[in-house]
Amino acid sequence: MPGGQAGNVLYHQRHPLDSFFAPRNVAMIGATDTAGSIGRTVLWNLISSPFGGTVFPVNFKHHSVLGIKAYHKVKDIPEKLDLAIIATPAQGVPELMRECVEVGIKNAIIISSGFKDRGEEGVRLEKQILEEARRGKMRLVGPNSLGVMCPPSGLNATCARHTAQPGNVAFISQSAAVTSTVLDWSLSENVGFSAVVAVGSMLDVGWGELISYFGSDQQTKSIVVYMETLNDVRSFLSAAREVSLNKPLIVLKAGTQNGRHSALSHTGTLTGRDDVFEAAFRRCGVLRVNRISELFDLAEVLAKQPRPRGRRLTIITNTGAAGILATDALTALKGELAPLPESIIQQLNESLPTHWSKSNPIDIMGDASPQRYAKALEIALKNPESDGAMVILAAHPESAPNETAEALKEVVKNIRVPVLASWMGRSDAVEGTASLNRFGIPTFPYPDTAARMFCHMWRYNENLHNLYETPVAIPDTIKDEVAGRAEVEAIIAAARKDNRTTLSEIESKHILEAYHIPTIPAQLAVTLEEALQCADGISYPVSIMAHIRGNIRSAEYCGEKNNLLDERALRTAYLDIAESISNQIGKENFLGVTVQPSTFWEGIELIIGSSVDPQFGPILMFGSGGKLVESYNDRAITLPPLNTTLARRMVERTRIFGALANNKICGGVDLEELERLLVRFSRLVVEQRWIKEIDINPVLASPEGLVALHARMVLHDPSVAEENLPQLAIRPYPTHYLEQWFAKDKTSVIIRPIRPEDEPLVVKYHETLSERSVYFRYLHMLSLNQRIEHDRLTKICFIDYDREIALVIDYEDPETKEHQILGIGRLSKVYGTNEAEFAILISDNQQGRGYGKELLLRLIQIGRDEKLDKIIGYIHPENMDMQRVCERVGFKRRYSMEEGLIEVWIAL
Template sequence: MEQFFDPKSIAVIGANDRQGSIGAALIDNLILGGYGGTVVPVNPNHETVRGLKSYRSITEVEPAPEMALIATPIATVPEIVRQCVRAGTQGVIIISAGGKELGEEGAFIEEQIQGAAEGSGMRIIGPNCMGVIRPAKNLNATFAGGMPAKGSLAVISQSGAICAAILDRAAVENMGFSHFVSIGSMLDVDFGDLIDYLGNDGSVKAILLYMENLTNPRKFMSAARAVSRIKPIIVLKAGKSRVGARAASTHIGAMAGEDAVYDAAFKRAGIVRVPSLARLFDCAELMAKQPRPAGTRLAIITNGGGPGVMAADTLAEYGLEPAPLSDEIMAKLGEILPPYWSRGNPIDILGNATVERFVSVLELCLASREFDGILIIMVPQDLTAPEDVAAALAKLVRRKRVPVFASWMGGQRIAEAVDILNQADIPTYETPERAVRAFLYMVEYTRNLELLSQAPPKLPTELYFNRDQVFRTIYECFEQETEMLSEIQSKEVLAAYGIPVNPTVLAVSADEAVALAGDMDMPVAMKLVSPDISHKSDAGGVQLDLRNEEDIRRAFHRIVAGARAHNPEARIVGVSLQPFIAGADFEVLLGSKTDDNFGPVLCFGSGGVFAELLDDKALGLPPLNRLLARRMMEATRILPLLAGNRNTPPADLDKLEELLVRLSQLVIDFPEIVEMDINPVLIKNGEPCAVDARIRIHRTEGHTNNLNNLHLVISPYPQHLERHDLTDMQMPLFIRPIKPEDAPLFVELFNSLTPTSIYYRFFSVVKTLSPEILARFTQVDYDREISFVALDDDEEGTERMLGVANIVGEPDGRRGEFSVLIGDPWQGKGIGAKLLLQCLEIAQERGMEIVWGTVLAENRYMIALGKKLGFTIKQGEDPSEYKLTIDLKTAKL
């Protein structure tokens, strides 16, 4: 990707001297922006452009330009791309519009462009884009005039108009950028590629996205989950009004609309989502200029009572309050402020506040450790010039531990003051509400990091799943050419995955219903069974609390009559009978829906017949562990009730977590399940039981219950890679991929290391593992990282981690860096060789070409291991280090 952001030479194909043309704007912006590389005009109709020699074709240029900007009619672009491939150009930005956004003809042209570049290794940005800007390199490869200030904020946008708006606003707010990318139609380079690239660039402190759609959700999720751990990603996703469940046949299908699924995906990736362009600007300005807060404790300094209340009210919308003031702070403020100050937070320093009063209070707040952020509000008044206050504050906050931001309220009177603050990198907002919301977006990112670093608890027992039973049930339905499983079949599927259901039988007549009910404990519930009526309640197809034969006969006839009235053409198979659970404490809903972009999406929320009306739900993406399941539950309004309310016994939350984990595994294993509605799950005396269920299936290309799980956007735990083995010294090992739940085992392994072993692995003195570092080792993305642990089991069956080895792949998947860590008591027993060999074999299967690692010269164990496995060993640039490299294209492992 480097050729787009630091090219040594650029060809402008379609360059010309015609004022107002894109070709002229592109070459002017490169020259006037101060780009230091070579600019080459390409236009067969011009001998020179802007005084530079023009070439008829890029193939005539020697040496070949590293990057080409194409601004010619879209129909000419496929041939031009072929010429770029022949010339050896590494990157192409297609400015030209008229691709798939215009219909089939444009889509066909894009296919031709892809075909022209296929197999060449060339990367393409566009078509229908503005280009890229890299201020630090004086590179403006767009048709937007001017060069934004240098900064640490990277912007990726699908909309050229949004790009122009951000650039214009940035000039007013003194916002600087590290990278600015308009990606257009994403024929090749997409959000995932750029997030990966920018995540590895140290000059980037935060990444802003304007998104309309995704082309490769799995790549996007993988990149975002990795990068959001080290720098914030903020997204404005357009298109909220689209409904993704038009023909939903279950409650879940109706409730899991497209935009809600995007929300769930962003949360899982640690991304902060903003709802509007104004909020994007506000959040970006604060992210770019100020440190991130450690928490929510906000100090509000104001010279007007009303604006302070507005700020406090905005905090209250999010369930927060201004930070309480300690007795010490109160006493010190009492010495500074007049006797009639507010004596609380917001700190009202009164309308007659002088410059000195503003400074004294801000100094006190900055020196305190009681605040995570400081908002300064000023309303213009005649006694104190706003620009004098701004200048004093600008000097004071050059070094700050917490974010400091301002709301200078007014118009022309405060314009000079706002400019002073902007130049001092103090974000300014027109209203206190906007200022507080921007701060809370930063708080959300801080919370994201905390959540991403939490280690999930293990389940108390290993879960068992009867996959063969589910496979048989699904394919029996396919043979019968039905896509909607009956309630009884649906419950068989759930039971096979350990989800508790109440026993249910089928009756095809009133007499059979009476006979079957006689074998059950009364009362019973009766429900319609029809493949053509999915919402039984709508057709009067649910009859409850049936206590005798007469009740059962009447219920049967009511159900049949109601079904025929609801849909005269509906096939009526019969009715289901099951024990009636009276007096349930709670009703919840579980389910899943397959989304076009993100695959299976799980749902948890308030259940019953009012589920859609209540709209109390949380969505999540598989795979789930207990921690992720609990987070889903915590996002619903029913959870406080489930925890116990007055005389109602609490639900067993651990079992609900387990149900969600089991449901997650079901949709992982069976992509044929496209909708699943388990509603209600009744909870009585704490115990959950699914009393109704509907599952819709769809035949896939063969049974895709394969090893790659391509129907998922997050790679699940690769259980098929588990194996038992023996070292060369006949030591038994259980080798498997690492799990997030392994955090406690990893800590024990770390504690077994001597200081020397720690130094060999970490190249520094590390005494403890922070939650962030621990999460980095144990919560891996199985798509981009290969990480195996070696375990043994003592006589009591307690797991013990003996070592770990991993290969972290680079974004292109061709190269990866390895590392090995073996506990001191088990070094020299061949464990490291087994683990690293396993990692190398998987890397080779995935098509990785080069694996390398850096080893300290005194680490003789690792050097010997490298020789044993066929690594090439060379001294590094630092004489105290060796670089070990293996070529997997030729290695025989």
């Protein structure tokens, strides 16, 4: 199959959300002449904004509104309508929606309020509205929305008092009041927008769709969000993960207080709502801020400046006090002052007065001229140890803010690191600040604000780098995807049959062992005599833990005794535990003890656990463990699934990491093995959805290895139906698409979804492709160096399985055991539709063996599994082999005059 395969996406279709931002004809339902009313404000904003469309007022009483002909009903309007705006009392909105559906309107903005915020009657009205929208395949913004604004097109479909200036920031807000405030502020601060959307109650269109929409909008350079609640978690995270790679996504999340939810495990009690939001934002590359002003400051900075490679900043100032303020703000957020190499100091000595600071911050004295500023910055930007620069100019009798700004203009051309400025003193600095902004240097009135912006920048860049650092493949994750699953499912099924929600220590450890998590085996002893027999079999010293009925942690009732050296100590410990638990929670709840060997080697006690968050589903926790786990409060939270890179980042966020990484403490711990253990634990949480909470506490980490000393697992209540089990916030690796297959020549391969660990294999795969194959696949030439750049392979290997599936043909050499990718087939959803585009490319030396056809058949089946309507592709006219394969499996084809390519498609 020379050259292999279908080409890139060339699919052109109007997006379902386009009519919100560029409508041709708009029906304004509820338009009125009444001064101060919402209906009058929206109508006036529409007719006074130059969006290029026609506005049709709808008022069932009057024949004209604001001098414009009005219609009693939507169906009376003679033109085809793109958008309806509804600003009427809530009770009548369902009927108005029905009329809009009947005339074929596909988009509506509901500004009306008084729905679910008013109780059960409002909830009923919302249900009716949504039913009508679904019936007519209509998309809704609102209700309780301020409206939609698109300054570049001139559209103002809001009830706001002002129209924003055009710009390149998309602002999505859940609060009408915050939206109005920001619009007012933007005019005084000269901030422009590509779009403003007040989402209101988000009955239909929500965060995920809007983020994806602006992610592909060429006018939008960054997206800022004011968020109060997050409903469709998976949609938001999926969109954010994709968009944040290319555009800054900055979120101000209101309601940050930590909330405790009822939990049966340490993990549950140690996590709060804001912890999980922070983990979710970090996982998808979102930059979170805590001030409204920072939303737009950061949007401006990230749009204008390159991202810093690290956290080291060079500060140039004409006053020591301002330099100290900037340094304090920098270091408070874990930024660092860049060191000045001797060569840089020498150059500064030659250009600056004798008494300059000789260190960073570079104090160039109060009488600094524009030329001195320019020369100092020029030298500072040559410093390879610096990741960014900040220039501070404080008001001084001899300072020249305007001239200094102009002098910096030439210096900042073609810069490789970000440069920020703080021109202090508003009255004297206005013109200079305007000049700096004009040629791309963001300015701030206070140096500590500029320092905080730099810290946000490096954190954002570091987070993206950490997210997409290529993880290490774990050998047992390809062939051993279902190892132990049957045993685990049998244990869980037996517990559920007994109507139990708490697994015993022994059951919990069996499950851990099935997922290759080492444990110290435990034996159940119902009586003292059985405990003595178990101890004799194990040999002393031993530890015992109470086996208690119900969902109770035995440690809370003195239910553990460790390092029992002989029979006498065991008898005493057993009787103490039995008495303590009987007195506190009843004799009937004491069911014996588990007996296991005690450990004497030195080690660090850790905790690994999982619990269920009401919004984000299963979450993972790692931190300092042992009896004082809740006192230490040292933990990191993340979302499953994990790979080795994400596991390492999780560990690094804890205070205990310093001890784990220090070889002088307990001889050092194998951090790579800890990463692999966390990945296997993540797989357990992902695959065993009936498990509600897990505590492994402690996990003993030492040079001898990692071992789980105690484990406890809690199941979901038997009354919970399987379809109602919590969903993962991030779709996990789709193991059900992994299967062994034999080629025509009986070669055995594994066909499976791609994973981030495959990046090195994908590099080698690209080395097997001819120029002809590359051209047929991408429809233009790409050199090998371009194809194997890490940033490009990130988008190929680190995929969101909700948005696309890429299947690789994985061949293992039977002699060397090395793996090789022989081909890749990809199915990518076409944004804004329920269709997907396919692409397939087989290594040149593997073509003609049936791999291409097999991949295509599997992609078709995936499309059906994912409930797509159609699969499409575009093929070069000379690629006859791919055209024949498509025809044989049922694709239709035609020549596209517009693209000069063969278009193929199959309905599903």
